[in-house]
Each structure stands twice: as structure tokens, then as C-alpha cells.
Amino acid sequence: MSVDASILASDASGDAPARTWQAVCRVDDIPLRGARRVRRAAAGDVALFRAGDGHVFALLDRCPHKGGPLSQGIVFGHSVACPLHNWTIGLADGCARAPDEGCAVVFAVRVVDGTVHLDAAELRER
Ligand code: FES
Numbered sequence: 001m002s003v004d005a006s007i008l009a010s011d012a013s014g015d016a017p018a019r020t021w022q023a024v025c026r027v028d029d030i031p032l033r034g035a036r037r038v039r040r041a042a043a044g045d046v047a048l049f050r051a052g053d054g055h056v057f058a059l060l061d062r063c064p065h066k067g068g069p070l071s072q073g074i075v076f077g078h079s080v081a082c083p084l085h086n087w088t089i090g091l092a093d094g095c096a097r098a099p100d101e102g103c104a105v106v107f108a109v110r111v112v113d114g115t116v117h118l119d120a121a122e123l124r125e126r
Pocket of ligand 1: 063064065066067068082083084085086087
């Protein structure tokens, strides 16, 4: 399942550089212990994951091994098992668990009032 990015919101609070957040879906649109994709024209889709404890993560939908679609993998804990060769990828850092090596691109994500947001600049540039 996929969604198109839509609403924009700015956040200049805290010490971190200001981000412009883009609403992409509701948390409930992501299956529990599952994923959905945010379509992008050129740079590859972003996979949104919802762990069993409700945490939401965002990675480029491309395994660091041979490019498998991580959104089609099995989510367990804060990890996903790639559907192609079963590597375990950490959802927080995007990195393969030893002995495998490599990391998927990680996207900043936030959830406000049940709406999932991604950083608009990262969506354009990563
Ligand atoms: S492409 Fe993901 S484990 Fe091989």
C-alpha cells in the first residue's frame, strides 16, 4: 500500500535545525508490525514501519544487501527481515545486524496527533 505526501508544517523548536515536516499518512494507515510506502518519483520509495509497540520508523525501501523491498519484509521488535535473503535490518539505524554489513538510508520521522510526518528536505534530497 502506498500514499502521496501532502500537508506541510514547520517546526523551529529545540536546538536542532528547523525542519519542514510533511504529513504523509495517519499512523493507523500503517499496519501494526507492518509497513507501507511513500512514493517518490526519482530517488526510490520510503518505507514507513510501525513496530508492535507503536514506534514508527522510516527507511529507504531498499535493502543495503541487494536492494530488496524492505516494506515487504517481516517486522519484529525494532527490526525488519528483508524478504529476499532474510538479512535483519535495524529500523532505528537502518543497519544490517552482524555478521552482515551495510545500512539503509534512514529518514527523520515524527508523529503528531496520530499523523506521520517526514522531513520535506529529506524527501526531496535523499
Ligand atoms: S536484498 Fe535484502 S537480504 Fe538480500
